Amino acid sequence: MESGDAKPMNHYELLTGLLINLLVILIVILLLNFHFLSRNKVHKVHMKPLSLYLISSFLMILSLGLSVQLEDGFLYDLRFIPFLLGGIYGGTRVLPWLAATMIAIRVPMLGEGLAITAIIAIVFTMVILYLRPKLMTKALRVRVYSYTAVSFVYSILSLWIPAMIFDFGKPSSFAIYSAVLTGSTFFVYYLCEIIRTIHILQLKSIKYEKMQVVSHLAASMSHEVRNPLTTVKGFLQLINEDPSNITNNKVLSEVAVSEIDRATEVINQYLNFARPHPELEEEIAIRDEINRSKEIIMPLAVKKGIILKANILHHHSIMGDPNKLQQILINVMKNGLEAMESGGTLRIFSYLEERKVIIVINDTGIGMTKEQLMRLGEPYFSMKGKNGTGLGMMTVFQLVEGMKGTIKVLSKPGKGTSVIMSFPTYQKEQKEHTPKQTTEVRSSLH
Template identity: 35%
Template sequence: MYQVTAIGYFILSLLTCFIFTYELTSGMQMDLRNIPIVIGGLYMGLGPLLAIISIILSGFSGFDDEFSANMLFYGFSALLLWLVSPWFIKQKSPHRILYAVSLTIIMSFITLIYMEFSYPLDQKLDVWFAYLLIPGTGVAMISYIIEFISKNLLIREHLVKSKKLEVVEQMGAAISHEIRNPLTVAQGFVQLLQETSTNKETQNKYLSIIKAELESAERVIKDYLTFSKPALESIEKLIIQDELTHVLKILQPLANGNSVKISTEFTPKAMIQGDRQKFHQCFLNVLKNAIESMPNGGELVIETVTTRTDVIIRVRDNGIGMTKEQLDRLGEPYYSTKGSKGTGLGMMVVYSIVRAMKGKIEVQSEEGMGTVFQFSFHQFIPEKSFD
């Protein structure tokens, strides 16, 4: 698509040069066709195509000696540009500009020599000065613009690749850290079972710990798979009140253990469409984080509001809140060896699921003052049937 657009641009430029010509003498016209031919030939390898079009357009003025000269000159120029183009592209940016300008000046010089022998010219100095300066300056400006844009595109591409590599490295560190910890614990208790003789009760206790740690590692892997493949497996109608009540029942023991009071204010019959299992996973992560942010107790408030088009779910806690850095990195992986807890994988999953369900997330938080998550989903309104 890019190459087709470029070909169209150069052909249009060539036509424009033929339309806007300057007549020096009777039968002798000057134009700027060398500019698109040189730029297109060197940067895109379009020398033969543009030269053929130039020769054809020259034929509309008649098949005379000038046409024969044009055919010979631009035929040779096309061959030269086609051969030089691969070598030209490999050169450094300043050299490419210099070579393009030099070749344009040489082509203009040859044209002027032909004109000297073929047509009597008035004000020769002005003609030589203009025809050597204007095409060369035009090529210099266009070449500089091309090089400038190419350089910026390369820098942008490099930054995108660097950002992707950074995210992959951080995610790898985060996942390996979260998986290594439970596996290390499980491995330690397996060694205890192998090396020491323990009674049945102690064995069952150790096996329970091993099972819990392996389940923890499995959850991390499951979160990663959800993040990497967030596509919804099944779309169904979800009654928000029922789904959030189900999630809260699962988390109630954790809330009791942290002395967290849960308050709810649900809009009846508010519905959205989405994947039930992923919706549960999303809010399990959010509500679990909210409860764990209040280790000394507090209040967790979940409320829903409906607008004409959306269902809004707000989750508010009065926990430890987040720093500005943590707030900025929500939805990204993070891992620190300086004691910061967590990997960010859980919130990455939350953001991934909400995006897959075409929802939005807004977060407000202040360190020591709690956090408010606001989720917006398109409201599902059942069609009314009239009997």
């Protein structure tokens, strides 16, 4: 609030002018918050004192430019809000300079209000510096209410003192200015704190999720590797106790070797997850690779009484590592077989759609709920109970992504599951695709 020559302005225009001032402050603060927080990747939000000073000074000058002139020549603005925020977040390294700036931008206007501005700036600099360390450890609600009270006291003093000196009194104007400044301080400071708090919580949540993945992987590896190693240790002890029993020791050693192979397989799955991108890039004939994987999985299907059908509607190729693609296909097909305890049909489709090779593996097994689908691919989540680690599907997701493909899983309890994978076609291949075939394949999916 300052003095000077002005035309009369009614209370509606006073309220409108102050709200426009508030809107400009909010827009600038929101944009700057998002800018600085998006660049900040640590859990403690920090802004350099110089940046904070320049931003606060800019907002104070902007607020003065948007000041509202009342009858009898008084100017009302919301420059105290950036002054207060700069003091809260900048402390002793910013606030004294902001006080000097507040006085300096008032100097060109001169008049009796200059002395009042200087006194108020110095007084509230000391008040904020006194309260800041005491409120830093308090709850958000206490901080917001305390700084809002400071703003209310400022609104009273910045009006009451000039009114006493210049014999000016308009209670309704005082009330409007005080209410807008106090409410604006509450809203702006609370908004800044909420934005900062949400950003910090997001960073902590990301860190927590990473730690959860590590803990799941550690627990899974410990569980899966310890069991075969314990078996090997026990068998070696038995062999050592009776080295002359060749027949029995041969059986024990074979079991021990098989357990070591199982532990090696678990470790290989972890390595595939850690290095999902194919190391080899070459042309892969989809028809040949699906037939090869079908032959590998066929004995297990026959053993379980499951019918295995393949329908490949093209001769196109993709780029990638054939061994990795085979691992993807076998893992998905094996999961489909294990989901059909009492027999069923496992179908493999492949067709071309919009220059992409689509591979669909469909089973008629127990299916999955929406909640289970959402967790599919998480480490240590498996539909096999204690017999599964979840590493198989986790590796499948990673390998498909590494081959620049996408994967989608559709499932309903009791009706089976469809795993749909899409890969870019090999560019040198000629387009061969009939819409009729694609329609037939789609209609066969549930």
